[in-house]
Amino acid sequence: MDASVALMILSAVVVYLVWFKFIARSLNGPRVWPLLGSLPGLIENSNCMHEWIADNLRACGGTYQTCIAAIPFLARKQGLVTVTCDPKNLEHILKGRFDNYPKGPFWQAVFHDLLGDGIFNSDGDTWLFQRKTAALEFTTRTLRQAMSRWVNRAIKQRFWPILETAQLQGKPVEFQDLLLRLTFDNICGLTFGKDPQTASPGLPENGFATAFDRATEATLQRFILPEIIWKLKKWLGLGMEVKLSQSLDHMDKFLSEIIHTRKLELLSRHQGEIPHDDLLSRFMKKKESYSDEFLRHVALNFILAGRDTTSVALCWFFWLVSQNSRVEEKIITEITTVLMETRGTDTSKWVNEPLVFEEVDRLIYLKAALSETLRLYPSVPQDSKHVIADDVLPNGTFVPAGSNVTYSIYSAGRMKFIWGDDCLEFKPERWLSEDGKKFEPKDSYRFVTFNAGPRICLGKDLAYLQMKSIAAAVLLHHRLTVAAGHRVEQKMSLTLFMKYGLCMDVHPRNLKPVPEKMHKADDEEVYV
Incomplete structure (x- = not known):
């Protein structure tokens, strides 16, 4: 391998690890791994996931943030998940800023073939009319x-x-x-x-x-x-x-x-x-x-x-x-x-x-x-919402546009x-x-x-x-x-x-x- 290529790869790894250390410090939830984010923890606790989430929320005072893809440009957007069971945050998400937290494109894509634009799979005017x-x-x-x-x-x-x-x-x-x-x-x-x-x-x-x-x-x-x-x-x-x-x-x-x-x-x-x-x-x-x-x-x-x-x-x-x-x-x-x-x-x-x-x-x-x-x-232990615009939850947590919020009903x-x-x-x-x-x-x-x-x-x-x-x-x-x-x-x-x-x-x-x-x-x- 050419020395210059090796140096570039090494430099990229060092830059990534510095970035990862910075991003990991800003997240207060379960352990985050390079590239894989919190996925190893999710897989390890897949048989008791709701209890695992509840334990993490107890340790973090009712709200934490993690990422499921520790990759630059994704970790603070699509890869970022805010998990909460704090009633003040829930009221903010489900009522106060309702329009900022729709079901989102991922949920709708998954369920569209089965539920179409029905009341449980729609947002905005389509949902409001049926509601x-x-x-x-x-x-x-x-x-x-x-x-x-x-x-x-x-x-x-x-x-x-x-x-x-x-x-x-x-x-x-x-x-x-x-x-x-x-x-x-x-x-x-x-x-x-x-x-x-x-x-x-x-x-x-x-x-x-x-x-x-x-x-x-x-x-x-x-x-x-x-x-x-x-x-x-x-x-x-x-x-x-x-x-x-x-x-x-x-x-x-x-x-x-x-x-x-x-x-x-x-x-x-x-x-x-x-x-x-x-x-x-x-x-x-x-x-x-x-x-x-x-x-x-x-x-x-x-x-x-x-x-x-x-x-x-x-x-x-x-x-x-x-x-x-x-x-x-x-x-x-x-x-x-x-x-x-x-x-x-x-x-x-x-x-x-x-x-x-x-x-x-x-x-x-x-x-x-x-x-x-x-x-x-x-019966439904947790639900998720998509974030339309940057927002700050009542407990002070910043949630960026493009990220997702999961609220744990089981933990609440x-x-x-x-x-x-x-x-x-x-x-x-x-x-x-x-x-x-x-x-x-x-x-x-x-x-x-x-x-x-x-x-x-x-x-x-x-x-x-x-x-x-x-x-x-x-x-x-x-x-x-x-x-x-x-x-x-x-x-x-x-x-x-x-x-x-x-x-x-x-x-x-x-x-x-x-x-x-x-x-x-x-x-x-x-x-x-």
């Missing part, structure tokens, strides 16, 4: 009542028979799969009025459900690969991109048939007929003329948002309750207290029908327990400076008033599970309604315990699934002593 349209529907009581009907139908005709059979046979139930099926049937019914029946006895396969699962799996794989790689695979028709294309074709045909049929039904509906109350029909009845493509994307966006998040939350809830008998007893006491008032003391009348909308609405402690579950195990629920010294305890009482009679919501920038600011979740009330209905239906009939030898671990995904599912043994719940026990407690209270 306003959807908000009008989600605030109606009739939509919540429609959800209640779909959920109760599924509980009575599918969920209860499956659990009862498992109890009689002494076989464990894989709750994660079962709940995914149940919530999928419910959200499809609510979204476009058609029941795919995936949670029917025998748990049959359904073409649309299978295509939806494959499409989401293939889409999530794009997050792992560099954009140029998955785009090349798409162009060449390789790997998961083939499955994605085939699945999208299947879903488009399925939804197109539903839309076509619904249009004909709406045109030919006679006076006195019961109108469709699903979301798709509500959009189609509006004065605006929406394209079939737009309507398909509306449906897919709401199905994606409403299935995994609710089922995952219920899995963590049932696991936590099975580990906390005190909480379980208080939930049962609350449910039976409501049922004594609405259905009398005959316990057989408590269990022959699922709780109706008005009964579910009164379950305050159950809502607190579900909220506490979502605080510790949020586990910080002492946000929730106190008992932040890691499962304690539903923290959501109740001092007398325990009222549910007290927390600041949405401390409890970010349902997002916050202009993008706060429209389906929040529907999610609580479905979760409370299913939780009450299960716990009123059965006592659950984790199956012997089953491991409960987090799966590293965009949604906080359990890595090995949730296998639980199903035991009968004896309610006969409850009325007498409650009357005795009331008498003692009067006596005191």
